[in-house]
Amino acid sequence: QITLKESGPTMVKPTQTLPLTCTFSGFSLSTTGVGVGWLRQPPGKALEWLALIYWDDDKRYNPSLKSRLTIAKDSSKNEVVFTMTNMDPVDTATYYCVYIISGRLFDSWGQGTLVTVSS
Amino acid sequence: DIQMTQSPSTLSASVGDRVTITCRASESISFYLAWYQQKAGKAPSLLIYKTSNLKSGVPSRFSGRGSGTEFTLTISSLQPDDFATYYCQQYNSYFVTFGGGTKVEIK
Numbered sequence: 001q002i003t004l005k006e007s008g009p010t011m012v013k014p015t016q017t018l019p020l021t022c023t024f025s026g027f028s029l030s031t032t033g034v035g036v037g038w039l040r041q042p043p044g045k046a047l048e049w050l051a052l053i054y055w056d057d058d059k060r061y062n063p064s065l066k067s068r069l070t071i072a073k074d075s076s077k078n079e080v081v082f083t084m085t086n087m088d089p090v091d092t093a094t095y096y097c098v099y100i101i102s103g104r105l106f107d108s109w110g111q112g113t114l115v116t117v118s119s
Numbered sequence: 120d121i122q123m124t125q126s127p128s129t130l131s132a133s134v135g136d137r138v139t140i141t142c143r144a145s146e147s148i149s150f151y152l153a154w155y156q157q158k159a160g161k162a163p164s165l166l167i168y169k170t171s172n173l174k175s176g177v178p179s180r181f182s183g184r185g186s187g188t189e190f191t192l193t194i195s196s197l198q199p200d201d202f203a204t205y206y207c208q209q210y211n212s213y214f215v216t217f218g219g220g221t222k223v224e225i226k
Binding site: 048110 | 120153155161162163164165168174206208210213214215216217218219220
């Protein structure tokens with residue numbers, strides 16, 4: 001059974017950096033074809049893909065946010081770390097960690113973590 | 120980026136109804152279209168991938184079809200558990216994008 005769980009601060013101030021960790025089980029990020037990604041969903045709005053990292057350390061970012069995002073993996077710890085710099089109130093959203101198959105299919109999701117950006 | 124447009128944004132229906140949701144892409148995405156279901160307060164879950172393939176465990180009342188730029192999700196007989204918001208996603212490019220969602224409400 002695949003599980004993913006997001007952890008990190010629930011509130012950050014404007015201009016701060018948001019660090020999030022995805023801790024997963026039920027698969028290995030060393031397995032060919034596997035990836036882990038991050039998405040977000042502002043309250044009442046649609047989903048937005050942010051970043052993903054594959055088993056071979058290939059990383060991809062949403063072009064519109066690329067300058068603010070970083071993703072990295074620690075396969076030995078079954079963790080993926082994600083950071084977003086220069087946070088703004090419009091970045092208030094639920095952030096999801098996902099298990100990726102077939103390139104860009106989001107097969108399993110974490111429960112999500114609501115991050116509020118406010119001074 | 121590829122824009123995904125879903126219609127309708129809200130759909131009111133009764134248990135037993137046949138419902139269809141449409142998703143249009145701003146350019147051809149071949150068959151690389153997925154559908155997700157999101158219940159209130161929960162994370163989305165994958166229903167259908169590559170236009171018409173049901174994920175294991177998804178009831179057969181769900182079906183998908185289409186190609187190129189126009190796709191549909193059909194629920195043949197709406198059940199109480201199906202009242203949720205549905206999102207389409209294109210994954211033809213690395214910059215994956217989602218539709219705005221269709222909320223299926225109880226009539």
